Amino acid sequence: MKEDLSKTIEGSFHIVGGDFIRAGEASTALKKQLIDLGIEEETIRKVSIATFEAEMNIIIYATAGIIRYTITPEEITIIAEDMGPGIEDIELAMQEGYSTAPDWVREMGWGAGMGLPNMKKNSDIFRIESVVGEGTTVEMVIRRKKDDHSRNSREA
C-alpha cells in the first residue's frame, strides 16, 4: 500500500567519513523510498544523483555527516551537513573539473570534480555554506513536476 502523499515525510541518514564500504547506501535507501511512494521518475532521478554526490563528498572529505530529507507534494529537500575541513573557496570548488581528491581516491574512480556542479544542475534551489575547520552544509530543493502523472495515475 502506498503512503499518503499529501503528508510531509521526513528522515535522515548518518554518514561516516571514510566509510567507502557503505558508499551509496543512504542515496539508495532514499531512492527506494521514493519509488515506493510512487514519486515521478524524473524527480527520483534528480534526487538520487544529488543525494549520491552529497553522500560521496561526506565520505571522501568529512569526518562525519548527516543527510536529512523532507518530501512534500510540492518538493523534495535534501540537506547534507558535515563536520569536516570545510571548503576555503566555494566558487572554485563549484567549477566543473576542480578537485582536491588525493590519488588513492581517484584510483577508486572519484575526483572528477563533477559532484558539486551535478548537485547544482539537478536542483531547483542549491545553497552551499562552509566554514573552514568546521564543516560544510549543502541544501538542495527539487521541485516535483505536477504535470507528470506517469507513475501516479494508477492511484487516482
Ligand SMILES: Nc1ncnc2c1ncn2[C@@H]1O[C@H](COP(=O)(O)OP(=O)(O)OP(=O)(O)O)[C@@H](O)[C@H]1O
Ligand atoms: N563536504 C566537503 N567537505 C570538504 N570539501 C569538500 C566537500 N565537498 C566538496 N569539497 C571540495 O570541493 C571539491 C569539488 O567537489 P566535487 O564534488 O565537485 O568534486 P570531487 O568530489 O573532487 O569529484 P567527484 O565529485 O566528481 O568525484 C572537492 O575536491 C573538495 O576539495
Ligand SMILES: [Mg+2]
Ligand atoms: Mg564529489
